[in-house]
Amino acid sequence: MTSLLIFLVLVLIGIAIWQLTKIFDLTQVGVDSDNSEVANDKDNSVNGYLMFAFVGFIYIFTIYSLFEWSDLVLGTPASEHGVEVDNLMYISMLLIFFVQTVTQFLLHYFAFKYRGKKGQKALYFADNNKLEAVWTIIPVIVLAGLILYGLYTWNNIMFYEEDEDVIYVELYAKQFSWEARYAGEDNTLGKANVRYIEGINTLGVDLSDPAAQDDKVVTELHLPKGKKVVFKIRSQDVLHSAYMPHFRAQMNCVPGMITQFAFVPTVTTAEMRQDEAIIAKVDKINKIRAKKSTELVAKGEEALDPYTFDYLLLCNKICGASHYNMQMKIVVDTPEDFKKWLNEKPALAQQWKEANAPAEPEVKQDVTPEMVIDSTLIVDNH
Numbered sequence: 001m002t003s004l005l006i007f008l009v010l011v012l013i014g015i016a017i018w019q020l021t022k023i024f025d026l027t028q029v030g031v032d033s034d035n036s037e038v039a040n041d042k043d044n045s046v047n048g049y050l051m052f053a054f055v056g057f058i059y060i061f062t063i064y065s066l067f068e069w070s071d072l073v074l075g076t077p078a079s080e081h082g083v084e085v086d087n088l089m090y091i092s093m094l095l096i097f098f099v100q101t102v103t104q105f106l107l108h109y110f111a112f113k114y115r116g117k118k119g120q121k122a123l124y125f126a127d128n129n130k131l132e133a134v135w136t137i138i139p140v141i142v143l144a145g146l147i148l149y150g151l152y153t154w155n156n157i158m159f160y161e162e163d164e165d166v167i168y169v170e171l172y173a174k175q176f177s178w179e180a181r182y183a184g185e186d187n188t189l190g191k192a193n194v195r196y197i198e199g200i201n202t203l204g205v206d207l208s209d210p211a212a213q214d215d216k217v218v219t220e221l222h223l224p225k226g227k228k229v230v231f232k233i234r235s236q237d238v239l240h241s242a243y244m245p246h247f248r249a250q251m252n253c254v255p256g257m258i259t260q261f262a263f264v265p266t267v268t269t270a271e272m273r274q275d276e277a278i279i280a281k282v283d284k285i286n287k288i289r290a291k292k293s294t295e296l297v298a299k300g301e302e303a304l305d306p307y308t309f310d311y312l313l314l315c316n317k318i319c320g321a322s323h324y325n326m327q328m329k330i331v332v333d334t335p336e337d338f339k340k341w342l343n344e345k346p347a348l349a350q351q352w353k354e355a356n357a358p359a360e361p362e363v364k365q366d367v368t369p370e371m372v373i374d375s376t377l378i379v380d381n382h
């Protein structure tokens with residue numbers, strides 16, 4: 001009902017404005033005005049100044065954004081290669097920022113300076129080799145530099161040797177959750193295929209494969225600080241993307257194939273919680289949550305829990321209705337804590353055996369002669 005009233009009011013306001021303009025037009029009858037569709041000097045001037053105003057707006061909004069939202073960036077990278085990714089990002093952004101500032105100014109300033117004036121004609125020339133060489137060669141050099149630097153960084157990140165001291169972890173994506181599999185003592189992940197998915201074997205691990213016997217499946221990812229972790233990434237259903245923003249890592253999860261990404265975590269969860277930027281971020285979030293909580297309590301609902309920092313593995317491909325909530329907690333431990341944590345986890349093959357052990361045979365009740373007689377008596381009564 002309210003929306004209908006608002007709609008009616010808007011329609012009436014529209015009609016009123018339309019009528020007012022008609023009255024205004026009538027008051028102008030007889031006044032010498034330029035009704036032609038061709039822009040005159042005044043129109044061109046107005047547009048010229050508007051161009052100037054627009055470039056001012058871009059600059060002011062940019063400066064405002066930097067002050068208002070610069071605390072939303074990710075902060076300290078938590079992986080070895082993260083520093084390289086950040087450098088690449090900073091250099092690219094600085095360059096874009098510089099070029100954008102200069103070119104936008106020139107574009108809008110010239111639009112203002114050479115705005116149309118009566119009697120003024122534009123100079124026409126077909127080409128200028130010097131000018132074209134300058135605006136071709138400079139971008140070629142800059143872009144080639146950026147691309148080569150990016151390729152070099154990417155190759156550095158993606159390269160690892162098989163015999164390096166690494167641990168293998170499988171990330172398994174499905175609508176809408178993650179699971180992880182550790183390779184166990186042999187550091188070799190057993191074979192897996194969706195066709196083997198059954199009961200608690202939700203990753204489809206081939207339990208007849210000797211390498212799979214010590215594999216461990218978990219729903220919370222733990223990583224040791226300072227050790228290279230090679231992720232072997234699979235998907236059960238659609239395209240997902242394994243995104244670990246704090247580690248500057250992202251890789252597609254493609255059904256039917258194994259993709260991979262490797263990195264060395266350098267900051268434990270406990271250390272990251274002491275990071276200044278993270279403390280400020282957590283405070284900011286908790287202030288918002290506290291405000292929301294008072295609203296909720298006033299409505300008679302439960303208050304929100306305060307937030308503590310944790311690393312996250314997120315899905316970064318819009319993969320369906322609950323995509324936004326597809327995440328797994330990541331804990332970076334010291335190597336000792338990591339070992340302890342992993343040792344406590346049972347192997348999937350063991351869990352499978354326990355879950356599918358044949359049921360204990362039922363204990364047969366002794367049948368006494370009296371019971372037999374009784375039942376015959378019951379039958380006889382009928």
Ligand SMILES: [Cu+2]
Nearest residue numbers: 240315319326
């Ligand atoms: Cu997903």
